Amino acid sequence: MTVPRLAILAGGGALPIAVADGALAEGREVVVFGIDGEASDEIARFRHHTIRWGEIGKLLDLLKREEIGEMVFCGSVTRPDFSSIRLDFGAIVHLPRILAMMVGGDDTVLQRVITFFEERGIRIVGAHQVASGLVARPGVLGRILPQRRHDEDIACAFEAVDLLGRLDIGQAAVAVGGRVVGVEGVEGTDRLVRRIIEMRQIGRLRWKGREGVLVKAAKVQQDLRVDMPVIGPATIEVVSQADLAGIAIEAGRVLILEREATIDMADKAGIFLVARQRKIDP
Template identity: 45%
Template sequence: MTGPVPQIDSPVGVIAGGGVLPFAVADALQTRTITPLLIGLRGFCDPNEIARFRHHWISIGQFGRLKRLLRTEHCRDVVFIGSLIRPALTSVRLDWGAFRVLPRVMAAYRGGDDHLLTSIGRIFEGEGFRLRGVKDVAPELLMPPGELTKAAPDTRHRADIAKGQAVLAALSPFDIGQAVIVIEGHVVAVEDIGGTDALLANLARLRGQGRIAAKPGRGVLVKAPKTGQDLRFDLPTLGPRTIEGVAAAGLAGVAVAAGNTLVAEPQAMIAAADKAGLFVTGVPA
């Protein structure tokens, strides 16, 4: 259940990283007659797609410019969305506005990714902005409960899903990752800084080397946010590219946290999964 959608002021500032999700959020806002203002992160946001919307560009570290843009455009509600590789401090272009909050940013870098994102969010809230999540502005982009595909998990798959959920819950305090692969009761891989695509590619490589004993068509990729994670940031994401990786890795399907996982390009994703004979299911958190 996603709960009631809060009242959102128009326009909404969409801080856009990589991938298709920033534009899916912007389209969803327009459907609700809310104007999106996209602020693209240079080096991450797609310049062709962002051209469909009113937009500006910033570099990572231009906190002062970002604040000025949002206030000039009357955006009190702000959403951070899209892929973003954790930058090295040497690559961050700090402006004068960023220097004022630099001690807090430096402190945030000492923690894991979730700590960093939450700390940045608190800085924005301290400046008078309202940080919103996808649940607030585009709940239709979240994974529903149950199967989206023709295939469904059987009893063995359900046991692997339950074990994967338990592993992710146990790892949550360490801020490691949001995905795990379980095959016939064995935990064979855990997501690290490389992300889900790298996790699946590595499993496919191991299978090609004969190091995975289980036959193709068994095992599950399980994805869920960390326990206590600020769900306005960095939700697990599922899309056609994930399905390609799952198929190449020889798994049976994907199980993700219903209501807490973003679904990119759902029609293409479901078509790809059905073609590969994979299941995609939303399970309770």
């Protein structure tokens, strides 16, 4: 059976590059479609095209010309200012559908985008399906072990993430001393941890040494084909600055960028990094 050619619709950050490298390592033919103003210049390492917001017709034509059978969405994107978008003919043809797709929360919008492409013969797959080496496996990653006192923080933060996910809000929470002190909103995990740093600086939060845990997990109802949670070296850096004791992630449902570098940074900072299976209640 012939493996279909893979498109990577690339937003910002390092994830699209890591997925492209991972997919190539697993024997896939890859074409990267970089969103102009979002995608890294590193997409030049691959067969690639650049797409501007509003160039729906161009994208659909290129997908057909490149004989794409599957596509991955990955990388960060900023919702554009629609008044500044120049629509091509293909976008104008589909404008009522496109406008309807943009209404709602992130999960709702992404599901509508998936349906749009799959109706046109492009199967949407997840990064974990084409670059399995990025997926967090269960266990302690690195040399630092979580202590018994951290288990309560981990359980507490996982419970908070469950609630956040059901409301389609965020994928991360911080717990210290058995209570949640911060949850992720639309601004992302990095900003969540920086709020913890700011609260410590003004004396709203106090502890000595390294305490507390950042937990990151997929939303309970999440379609893993889109917006799968990610950690990497930048996560370790900000967690270290916050004097948190460690990071717990959901095994099988979180991606790790630059795995070796991430684990090495955690070890050097004295931060534990653990991936745990999570029981999801319906």
